[in-house]
Amino acid sequence: MNIIVCIKQVPNTTDVRIDPVTNTLIREGVESVINPFDAYAIEEGVRLKERFGGKVTVITMGPPQAETALREAISLGVDEAVLLSDRKFAGSDTWATSYTLSAAIRKIGAFDLIICGKQASDGDTAQVGPGISAHLDIPQVTYVKKIEDISANAARVERMTEEGYDIVETPLPCLLTVVKEINTPRLPSIKGMMRAKSAKPVKWTACDIEADAGSMGLDGSPTRVIKIFTPAPRKGGEILKGGTEYVSKELVELLKDIVIH
Amino acid sequence: MDYLLTEQQVMIRDLAAKIADEKIKPVAAHYDETEEFAWPIMKILADSDLFGVYIPEQYGGLGGGIMDMCLVTEELSRACAGIALGFAGTGLGAIPILLYGSEEQKKRFLPDIAKGKRLAAFCITEAEAGSDAGSIKTSAKKQGNSYILNGTKQWITNAGEAEVYTVIAITDKAKGARGASAFIVEKETKGMDFGKKEKKLGIRASATREVIFTDCEVPAENLISKEGMGFIIALKTFDNSRPGVAAQAVGIAQGALDHALEYARTRVQFGQPISSFQAVQHMLADMGTQIEAARALTYAAARMIDSGAKSAAKESAMAKVFASDTAMKVAVDAVQILGGYGYMREYPVEKYMRDAKITQIYEGTNQIQRNIIAANMIKESIKK
Structure with missing residues (x-):
């Protein structure tokens, strides 16, 4: 089974700061890590490989230092790593990112399964995984919390919903995005870390993946970020005090106000 | 302090520390209470390759020596000396095979031990x-x-x-x-x-x-x-394994000190953190200094063995005595710094005090160690 796992390097913080001028993430001075949701994707890929054989290829688009994330993936059991790095990719939105990743996946060639984390902890869009499947025209199942069964040409998975889960059957090849309930990622092994140290990730530019110039980077991104701001914190609610009759009357009046406005 | 570890040793120490902090610390009190054997942790150690750090590469290990074994034991013991023994006790069982086993015996038993598939x-x-x-x-x-x-x-x-x-x-x-x-x-x-x-x-x-x-x-x-x-095998095995007990003691002492330091910084009495009182500061200073000295002696003994020294019996015994006595003293002082809280089982420090005691007793009591040290000193002095 040939599995491709798409990962992203993100700032290791829940306190993401935004440059007020450029509306982009401030990455300086913040340690970078593999997006936590992608760690589950890597683990699931490696577990499938351990069960069924084949190989796991991890791919990321990012600046040259994203190679660190690829090496970490190798230390966790991934076989091969591809880094897509080119100034032409800079400023990509989720559309352009998923286009670029899909072009690279086409170049990699035969695969049975693509696994992504459900979303990145910095952008939080959850759009790149589904975008890749659209660009490649393959089925997708999002928010997967368990792979119940998988064969050479089909998979049955549990897709998390707010109330419970759906059981979805899909032909392969397909794309899955996974949630944290799917597994517990392992720690690296020493042998894995030594392999990661000497590994040479493949590096591809826009030219290597024959990407369409108008579909990548800032120019290829239909999204325009007008403004990024932190929403004002919610004000505390109002507690009505007094007898039941008084409180219920007050409440009705307040609700009426809301409806009228 | 920089102990000039190799790149691989840094990797080993850091991974062992990560496992100790993320996987062992949260369950240490549970296993202490239930006295169950921590198989889930053994599985994590096996998957991480740490069981093989001191086993030669041709038998599936990472090719390190006693020093590597000590680094792992110390880090794991910082979180739980009992769980760490699953690893260190396996080392003790494997050393006779490593030192005196035939090629056939090594091939038969060491690869599974290195992989953590079988404990020893x-x-x-x-x-x-x-x-x-x-x-x-x-x-x-x-x-x-x-x-x-x-x-x-x-x-x-x-x-x-x-x-x-x-x-x-x-x-x-x-x-x-x-x-x-x-x-x-x-x-x-x-x-x-x-x-x-x-x-x-x-x-x-x-x-x-x-x-x-x-x-x-x-x-x-x-x-x-x-x-x-x-008996020769047993004596040589202990000469090789005692730095491991010392490392376990250093880990226990460090774990106890870490808790004491954190508590001293945050515990407020008389309107200030107790770490601002010189009585507490001097205790912390002595604890830190003694631990560093114990660590240095332990690493020196381990490295002496790994360098192929003909006998490291005296140095091994010195490391074991000094580190275990240090662990006991530091753990008792850590309980003292935490006061009433230190005495409560709800807090992790009393466990370090209970765990520390065994390091003065097993793999040769500290009294036997002093016999070994003195006998070797006297023998060396005659040779001069």
Whole structure:
């Protein structure tokens, strides 16, 4: 089974700061890590490989230092790593990112399964995984919390919903995005870390993946970020005090106000 | 302090520290309370390759030595010295095979130990043979192509959980200490049984049981080296393993100090953190200094062994004595700094005090260690 796992390097913080001028993430001075949701994707890929054989290829688009994330993936059991790095990719939105990743996946060639984390902890869009499947025209199942069964040409998975889960059957090849309930990622092994140290990730530019110039980077991104701001914190609610009759009357009046406005 | 570790040793230490902090610390109190054997942690250690750090590469290990074993033991012990014994006790059981095993024995047993697929244990102590190891009674009688083992080993670390046991037994009673031999006995061997699990003061996550041999037939190919080598093998094994006990003690001491420091910074009395009081500061300073000295001595002894020194008996014993006495003192002081909280089982510090005590007792009491140190010093002085 040939599995491709798409990962992203993100700032290791829940306190993401935004440059007020450029509306982009401030990455300086913040340690970078593999997006936590992608760690589950890597683990699931490696577990499938351990069960069924084949190989796991991890791919990321990012600046040259994203190679660190690829090496970490190798230390966790991934076989091969591809880094897509080119100034032409800079400023990509989720559309352009998923286009670029899909072009690279086409170049990699035969695969049975693509696994992504459900979303990145910095952008939080959850759009790149589904975008890749659209660009490649393959089925997708999002928010997967368990792979119940998988064969050479089909998979049955549990897709998390707010109330419970759906059981979805899909032909392969397909794309899955996974949630944290799917597994517990392992720690690296020493042998894995030594392999990661000497590994040479493949590096591809826009030219290597024959990407369409108008579909990548800032120019290829239909999204325009007008403004990024932190929403004002919610004000505390109002507690009505007094007898039941008084409180219920007050409440009705307040609700009426809301409806009228 | 920078101990000039190799790149691989830094990797090993950091991964062991990560496992200690993320996987062991959250469950240390649970295993201490329930006295269960922490198999889920053993699985994590196995998957991380740490069981193989001191085993040569040709047998599936990472090719390091006693120093690497010490780094892992220290980090794991910082979180739980009992759980760490699953690792360190396996090392003790594997060392006789590493030092004296035949090529065939090494190929048969070391790869599984390196992978963490099988734990190991070392069996020498008996009810009447503790510090006086020469009075062991477990016998091994040659019969055809086998040895028949009879006798009871006591307080065996990892017993019942481990699958590979190195056992010291008497093959020729008439020869006294020269009549002992070492055998490898596998868990499923008929005639090998385990006593009940001992209830202990500390290191309660570690399994300690009797190992009982009743007409236990061990193939002659499992004899390590040759008949009569048992005590030499045992002595050399302890010379190699004692820095591991020292490392365990350093880890316990460091874990206790870390808690004491954090508490001292945050505990407010008389309107200020107690870390601002000189009485507390001086205790912390002594604890930190003694731990660093113990660590330096431990690493020096481990490196002396790894460098191939002819004998490191004295240095090994020095490291074991100094580090274990330090652990006991530091743990007691850590409880003192936490005061009433330190005495409560709800807080982790009293466990360090209970765990520390064993390091002064096992693998040769500290009194026996001082005998070894003095005997070697006197011998060296005569040679001059």
